[in-house]
Amino acid sequence: MAVMKRLDFIYCMTITYSEPVSNCHYTLKCVPADMDRQRIESLKIEVMPENYRSRGQDSFGNQMVYGTIEKAHDVFSCRVCGTAVTGCADSNRQRKGELPGMYLNLRGLTAAGKELESYCGELAKKLAGRTDGTPYGQAVKLMQCLYEDFRYEKNCTNVTTTSEDAWRLKRGVCQDYAHILISLCRMNRIPARYAAGFMLGEGESHAWVEVLWEGKWYGLDPTNNQLVNEDYIYVGIGRDAADCALNRGIVVGGGQQCQQVAVAVKEI
Template identity: 25%
Template sequence: MMIYSIRLKIAHFYERPAANSRHLIRVLPRTLPGRQSLTTHLLEIDPEPESRTKAMDFFGNTTHSCAHRDQHAEMSIKLSCHVEVYTPPPWQDKSSDVAYLRSTCDALTDLGSTSPLHFLGPSPRLPRNNAIQGFAHDLYAANASAVENVVRIGKALHEAMTFDATATTVDTDAADAFRLRRGVCQDFSHIMILALRSLGVPVGYVSGYLRTLPPSGGVKLEGADAMHAWVRAWCGPEQGWIEYDPTNATLVGTDHVVAGYGRDYSDVSPVRGHLRSSGGQKNTQAVDVAIAG
């Protein structure tokens, strides 16, 4: 078991004072039985909002909504928490081939929040794309298991793309990032989701935190980490959901901490909202994930 200390700061700076703002915040790590447990946390919002509400969305993610009526030149969100992450059981591929997976999905009727049916078709940020579909079908192996196809496509995407924090923004379409062959974890994840859905594999988006290690002999910088994203794919009733990080070409292990599950980024964005202002704004984010103690 690993115990992580996570600190996050998201700051919004307004060119001219803003007012009448409402924000929905999704940054709190989830408690997932057998996977991870949120033990302590403190979420601070500055300035103190006039109203603040904690709730749970359809996919089981914790949300905090807040409202500021008075004018303010900046707003910050700070999270401090500890999360226990448990060692996963030995890995086994128990999945069938993708053709059988598709027939299994056709027979599903459950529409609960964990149903694979929510993760098969287009979602708000992810309409179908022919180029990404072609990429997936060129890699698809009919005689391989669903897990093998997920890993194959994730590795190929990692090799085809270059991580570049300057190439895209949070609003960039997956199709544009794929055309550029550059982007960040959000882009890698969106492209992989589109690729696998085009094959009939249910796939969702995961937001969370990743422990990053410094180079050999280097010193870990405070706030050098950022919120991370990866994918989760349903590989049949025997296998269930598996998680894969295409940015780092790896199955997810104890270095990943889940904050939210959704169909794409729009379901789990750290902060969404609206406000009244006549100027622009600047946003910053800093995250530090370290072993507690």
């Protein structure tokens, strides 16, 4: 039986421009939504400067907030806060019409090269006969091996780093852990997808992996070498991090920009 928690969350993002910008077109995907594993009890969204904005969903079911700010401004910010009930289930059901094949392709940020393919081959020999024979059990073993062979380190990768590039470095952050595990799963014909969100005890956004088994998506967190539980709040899912970017935008002008993000999650 799943253990449920009520979690208050706050996501704050501020972009400061060295010169004023105008005609800012933005898309935000930093809004948690109801799903099998969680229920959103309350939600408040603030975007500054104030403007007309719309809500929608992308093809993966992620919540989007988008709009245009025509007037000149040198600071753009958004604040999303609310309460989520988590641990409502131990998995997320496969959506109607959702094709597993899209989560098997080694593409984009999960594209694997020779070094990652070689590592995958080494793990196949190492784990032979050591899993329970299910795709889920195999994915858990892959996560455990990756945790032992990869090191967490900030500022050595960026949002464009592929799983192959991160594996060459043997170090990176949660996005890199997730991309590498996704690549390893897909090379073993296990449908795997990227998940982004918030985690109790973390002061920033987090990323993990879901694998598909018998019509359900199960969460694995390779950065912490653990199964996803009631401490996690889902914000986005997709093929890789590019599908789950928490904010994107196009502006006119602006010069240099500085972005600051803060996340707070506490149990109530």
